[in-house]
Amino acid sequence: xxxxxxxxxxxxxxxxxxxxxxxxxxxxxxxxxxxxxxxxxxxxxxxxxxxxxxxxxxxxxxxxxxxxxxxxxxxxxxxxxxxxxxxxxxxxxxxxxxxxxxxxxxxxxxxxxxxxxxxxxxxxxxxxxxxxxxxxxxx
Amino acid sequence: xxxxxxxxxxxxxxxxxxxxxxxxxxxxxxxxxxxxxxxxxxxxxxxxxxxxxxxxxxxxxxxxxxxxxxxxxxxxxxxxxxxxxxxxxxxxxxxxxxxxxxxxxxxxxxxxxxxxxxxxxxxxxxxxxxxxxxxxxxxxxxxxxxxxxxxxxxxxxxxxxxxxxxxxxxxxxxxxxxxxxxxxxxxxxxxxxxxxxxxxxxxxxxxxxxxxxxxxxxxxxxxxxxxxxxxxxxxxxxxxxxxxxxxxxxxxxxxxxxxxxxxxxxxxxxxxxxxxxxxxxxxxxxxxxxxxxxxxxxxxxxxxxxxxxxxxxxxxxxxxxxxxxxxxxxxxxxxxxxxxxxxxxxxxxxxxxxxxxxxxxxxxxxxxxxxxxxxxxxxxxxxxxxxxxxxxxxxxxxxxxxxxxxxxxxxxxxxxxxxxxxxxxxxxxxxxxxxxxxxxxxxxxxxxxxxxxxxxxxxxxxxxxxxxxxx
Numbered sequence: 001x002x003x004x005x006x007x008x009x010x011x012x013x014x015x016x017x018x019x020x021x022x023x024x025x026x027x028x029x030x031x032x033x034x035x036x037x038x039x040x041x042x043x044x045x046x047x048x049x050x051x052x053x054x055x056x057x058x059x060x061x062x063x064x065x066x067x068x069x070x071x072x073x074x075x076x077x078x079x080x081x082x083x084x085x086x087x088x089x090x091x092x093x094x095x096x097x098x099x100x101x102x103x104x105x106x107x108x109x110x111x112x113x114x115x116x117x118x119x120x121x122x123x124x125x126x127x128x129x130x131x132x133x134x135x136x137x138x139x
Numbered sequence: 140x141x142x143x144x145x146x147x148x149x150x151x152x153x154x155x156x157x158x159x160x161x162x163x164x165x166x167x168x169x170x171x172x173x174x175x176x177x178x179x180x181x182x183x184x185x186x187x188x189x190x191x192x193x194x195x196x197x198x199x200x201x202x203x204x205x206x207x208x209x210x211x212x213x214x215x216x217x218x219x220x221x222x223x224x225x226x227x228x229x230x231x232x233x234x235x236x237x238x239x240x241x242x243x244x245x246x247x248x249x250x251x252x253x254x255x256x257x258x259x260x261x262x263x264x265x266x267x268x269x270x271x272x273x274x275x276x277x278x279x280x281x282x283x284x285x286x287x288x289x290x291x292x293x294x295x296x297x298x299x300x301x302x303x304x305x306x307x308x309x310x311x312x313x314x315x316x317x318x319x320x321x322x323x324x325x326x327x328x329x330x331x332x333x334x335x336x337x338x339x340x341x342x343x344x345x346x347x348x349x350x351x352x353x354x355x356x357x358x359x360x361x362x363x364x365x366x367x368x369x370x371x372x373x374x375x376x377x378x379x380x381x382x383x384x385x386x387x388x389x390x391x392x393x394x395x396x397x398x399x400x401x402x403x404x405x406x407x408x409x410x411x412x413x414x415x416x417x418x419x420x421x422x423x424x425x426x427x428x429x430x431x432x433x434x435x436x437x438x439x440x441x442x443x444x445x446x447x448x449x450x451x452x453x454x455x456x457x458x459x460x461x462x463x464x465x466x467x468x469x470x471x472x473x474x475x476x477x478x479x480x481x482x483x484x485x486x487x488x489x490x491x492x493x494x495x496x497x498x499x500x501x502x503x504x505x506x507x508x509x510x511x512x513x514x515x516x517x518x519x520x521x522x523x524x525x526x527x528x529x530x531x532x533x534x535x536x537x538x539x540x541x542x543x544x545x546x547x548x549x550x551x552x553x554x555x556x557x558x559x560x561x562x563x564x565x566x567x568x569x570x571x572x573x574x575x576x577x578x579x580x581x582x583x584x585x586x587x588x589x590x591x592x593x594x595x596x597x598x599x600x601x602x603x604x605x606x607x608x609x610x
Binding site: 006009010013016017020021024025026095096098116117118119120121136137138139 | 172173174175176179181182184185188189192193196199200539542543546547548
């Protein structure tokens with residue numbers, strides 16, 4: 001194989017790989033409206049209970065108690081909503097976003113913020129260091 | 140069994156014993172505030188396809204005469220001796236300061252400069268810098284600088300020094316393998332691997348071991364073979380187009396110095412350890428490992444181990460298994476080559492071990508790129524407040540890590556590009572060696588089918604570790 005042929009083959013390979021890359025890359029789907037946040041666990045909440053008890057609105061998000069690590073999946077730009085309850089005096093810490101909230105014992109605290117940073121972040125109780133949630137922000 | 144593996148086994152046993160005695164069970168990487176999103180399926184598919192296409196094109200289109208072997212680097216300028224002295228002083232001062240900071244500063248890993256310096260700047264940053272600028276660790280190496288200083292003073296004073304012992308041939312690079320595995324264990328398995336005072340103490344202990352080695356076998360002999368970090372960074376420096384040879388700054392074809400990597404006992408283990416440690420760091424965050432680990436953990440607890448010890452034993456086994464998998468992959472490719480080569484497996488494995496260096500670099504870069512970019516920013520506030528005592532030396536103590544400088548998509552592309560380019564580089568290096576070993580180029584190409592299996596295997600494993608398939 002001559003040098004020219006070799007260069008041609010390499011150029012063709014590069015072109016094929018580039019074309020395959022462009023073709024296989026998905027179109028960015030339009031961002032859903034901020035209200036439709038996707039959650040791995042859907043809450044058993046109906047509009048009737050929501051109106052009956054204003055504290056449990058459907059979009060206040062999952063309740064994190066630390067019984068297990070809950071995954072919260074959102075896309076960048078959406079609003080993250082969840083609630084936290086701890087039996088003891090604690091502090092909520094969302095890594096990366098560095099959100100800190102005091103948690104009085106036994107009280108449910110609602111948290112909401114815009115997901116501006118992509119990646120996977122721990123949601124933990126700061127004092128005990130226990131992880132209660134995992135926030136996954138997709139691009 | 141020769142003596143070197145016995146020594147390594149003893150080192151591992153001691154490490155296990157220390158682990159069993161230490162209490163806390165926390166294993167999380169305290170430094171990382173953000174983890175990477177797994178590579179999406181489409182990109183995984185594209186990269187796997189690209190790896191195959193590149194491999195076959197390479198077999199058809201690669202050169203017919205060696206291009207990397209036996210090349211003389213071109214000398215640029217002479218490096219004056221005082222630069223060596225200045226670098227040595229800087230290295231020793233930095234080392235002394237970090238030990239001081241670790242022992243006396245705040246003990247929360249993110250408040251003290253030591254963990255970030257050790258695991259980000261030193262362990263990862265120096266690999267990347269070495270692969271571009273050559274062996275920069277050598278002049279700054281604090282252990283070597285101190286030893287050279289002492290040796291200079293002793294010679295000046297006219298004292299007689301007992302001659303260095305001959306470095307045992309069979310020891311080869313095994314001390315460096317032991318050091319590397321021990322460091323990997325500290326980073327990935329040890330419960331307090333982020334603890335500043337522990338890191339400082341271990342750094343002092345490590346320095347002491349180096350000085351004993353240097354005093355026994357000679358400064359340069361020990362540094363080139365026994366000091367885990369000199370050996371580790373020196374491997375990647377062979378990829379770089381720049382280096383210092385015989386007190387001269389030289390330029391050379393990238394990758395060409397890999398061909399001069401002399402095989403010594405332990406070299407294959409060294410490369411397998413380097414790849415295995417990084418692979419296990421990726422795997423330990425993935426689903427596959429997290430399905431196995433609780434079983435292992437429970438098994439050890441049933442056998443009577445405490446909570447913390449069981450967890451560490453499980454992770455130790457994971458680390459050792461990752462290194463063993465890397466070694467098995469390489470052995471498989473060597474066996475594949477034997478069919479055309481009519482050479483012993485040992486000889487072939489020595490001849491081609493340097494082609495694993497680009498793979499090891501690709502693993503480090505793909506796995507730690509985001510750590511470098513994000514945790515690297517922590518240096519801005521850590522240099523202003525290295526001890527975590529509230530000082531603000533450079534008025535940057537209140538800066539924070541900006542997690543938006545690089546998007547998740549960019550991280551994916553960089554990771555995939557690193558693995559694919561590393562794959563191509565490894566193929567080129569192995570092909571070049573095959574041309575020398577097998578002379579007839581047809582036979583050289585055929586012999587490479589075996590190595591191709593290794594490279595494709597390593598690259599696919601690397602991709603899988605980063606992908607949603609393992610999330």
